[in-house]
Amino acid sequence: MAATIAQTLNDLIRTGADDATALSSPGGVPLTFAALRALTARTVADLNAHGTGRGARIAIVLPNGPDMAAAFIALAAGAVAAPLNPAYTAEEFTFYLRDLGATLLVAAEGDETPAVRVAERLGIAVVRLSPTPEQGAGSFTLRFPEGAAAPAPQGGPSAPGDLALVLHTSGTTSRPKIVPLSQANVCASARNIRNALAFTAQDRGLNIMPLFHIHGLIAGILAPLSAGGQVCCTPGFSALKFFGWMGEARPTWYTAVPTMHQAILGRAGRNAETIAANPLRLIRSSSSSLPPQVMAALEEAFGAPVIEAYGMTEAAHQMASNPLPPRPHCPGCVGLAAGPEIAVVGPDGEPLASGETGEIVIRGDNVMAGYENNPAANAEAFTRQGWFRTGDQGSLSPEGYLTITGRLKEIINRGGEKISPREVDEILMDHPAVAQCVTFAVPHDKLGEEVAAAIVLREGADASEAEIRAFAASRLAGFKVPAKVLLLDEIPQGATGKLQRIGLARKLGLG
Structure with missing residues (x-):
């Protein structure tokens, strides 16, 4: 574990030994922690020299993989990262780029993503990223637009209170809201996951989660790196390729959403030799409810505990997690508070007794300060007692295990x-x-x-x-x-x- 508590991404990536692998990719050359730190310092200096510093918003549209993982860390260490889904349409990119107030767009060299055309139309500078995989998985150079730019007024590495990441809520029922997360928020969440899963420098993760989403960014990438462990970054989820990657990366764990687990489970029987040759320490599930039947089948197939956790964007991902054995991890529940305080409250905002059903609320150093430019949403989202209302309904057992009965809007x-x-x-x-x-x-x-x-x-x-x-x-x-x-x-x-x-x-x- 890190000797000091990381408050910024620059602090977080100092954990690993210089020659230890930070990022890898299937078939690729590993990137050491020393190389990741050097890449981050060089990227922040490049940004500063071209007028971009702390507080400036950089939209990132890159395919999944080590380049996206490294770019997120390096850009967010000295500015504000805003990863966007590469599959968005021009209309969606127009909305998100405008709403975020992005001043730069980072896209891969040669990628004809509609985001580039939209950025040019909106007057947003486009920076092209060229991978240099021979120097290590995720290593890259940046090509800035021609023309002189004044040095950034606020340069250097970000401070704990500076923003690191801005994401939008899913917006299934209304206009998506902007969630601003500080350096301290994302580092706290990474630390909470690291502690809940007892990550060490010996752990190797296999990341199959998309890296425009909080689950992949914090649990898939930052949490294991914060322990000096390594992450093998895949190009995205593929049930067909999963066991091949598993055999090559030899992971000790992976995290995924239930639909991914079910697809993996569907191919587990014909890959029993790979599973036996590469025993996992744990499997993590989050972002939506894992059916107890799937948990039981996964544990039987892999011979490893399946640890279900509870997260949301506004909490920089993790809020609760089932504990590791020998403590019980309970099918159908999302475990114990794992970072922030958790309570279940009634309509008056006051905590209910254990076993009673009400709204789940949280507060802690991983929770955002508030939605951006949205006082009405903030008035609704935070109680008088300072709790953030998750919008989920559930109950706490006398032992503190949290069970979610559903989204209030889904009842x-x-x-x-x-x-x-x-x-x-x-x-x-x-x-x-x-x-x-x-x-x-x-x-x-x-x-x-x-x-x-x-x-x-x-x-x-x-x-x-x-x-x-x-x-x-x-x-x-x-x-x-x-x-x-x-x-x-x-x-x-x-x-x-x-x-x-x-x-x-x-x-x-x-x-």
């Missing part, structure tokens, strides 16, 4: 009866033919909302809508049984692989 109100979609999911996942399931609300002219479920069947399995409804009826009260069951080849996912309930009825033509 289905069927004629006054309140139904937690997660409860229905967990029942339907017990059906032997069901591989994936998402329960969601559909509009109803008399009840307001009715229960529906989108289901993907296991390969080779067969079940009808009537059979699945009958199975649900044998285990659930009548008002919770899905009135409609849709059997699909694939359930629509968000950009990070999460299954999204809000808006699903509309996407499926039911709203």
Whole structure:
């Protein structure tokens, strides 16, 4: 563990030994911590010389992999990183670049992403990144636009209170909100994950998460680096390539969202030799609920504990985590407070007794100070007692284990009866033919909302809508049984692989 508490990204990457590997990639040359530190210092100096310093916002549109990981660290160490999904359309890039107030866009040399055309139209300078993989995974040079620029007024490495990262909320029901996270926020979250999972310099992560998302950036990259460990950065998730990467990188752990775990599990049986030859210390799951059935199957296939955690962008990712063995990690719950304080409160904002269901609230040094330029959202998001309202509903056990019953906005109100979609999911996942399931609300002219479920069947399995409804009826009260069951080849996912309930009825033509 680090001897001092890192408050900035520059502090965080000082942890690893000079000759220890920080970043690697499948088939690539490793990048040492000494090289990562030198790359970061050189990048900050380049930015400063071209007029960009602390507080300036740099949009990053790069493919997943070591270049994106290193660029995020190096740029955020002396400015503000704003990673964007490379799959966005020109219209989406226009919104995000304007809303962020970006002054630079970093894109790969030769990449014809629509972000470049949009940036040029908006008068945002475009900086081109050229990988130099022979110097180590993630190593790069930057080419700035021609023309002289005054040196940055605020140069040098960022301070703890400076912003490191700005991201948008998903915006499934409204305009996305800007979440500004300070250097201290992201370092605190990395430290919380490192402590929860007992990372050391001997740990090797295999990152399959997208690096325009908080989960990948903090849990996938910064947390293991903060312990002096290494990360093998893949080009993005692929169930077909996962076990090949596993055999090459020999990871001790990986983190993913449930849909990724399920895809990996689908190929685990035919890769038993690779699993046995590369034993994992742990598997981490976060960003959406992991069905208990999937947790059990993963633990059986890999012979490793599956540690479910709870995170959100506004908390720089992690809020709670199940503990490592020998302490119990409980299927269907997201564990103990792992960094910030956690409480469950009633409508008056006062904490409820253990076992009672209410809204989950948090406060701590990883939590953002507030949404940017949005006093109305902040007035709603923070209680009088200084807690941040997560929008999730749940309860705490007497031992402090947190169980999430659902998003408050996702609770289905069927004629006054309140139904937690997660409860229905967990029942339907017990059906032997069901591989994936998402329960969601559909509009109803008399009840307001009715229960529906989108289901993907296991390969080779067969079940009808009537059979699945009958199975649900044998285990659930009548008002919770899905009135409609849709059997699909694939359930629509968000950009990070999460299954999204809000808006699903509309996407499926039911709203």
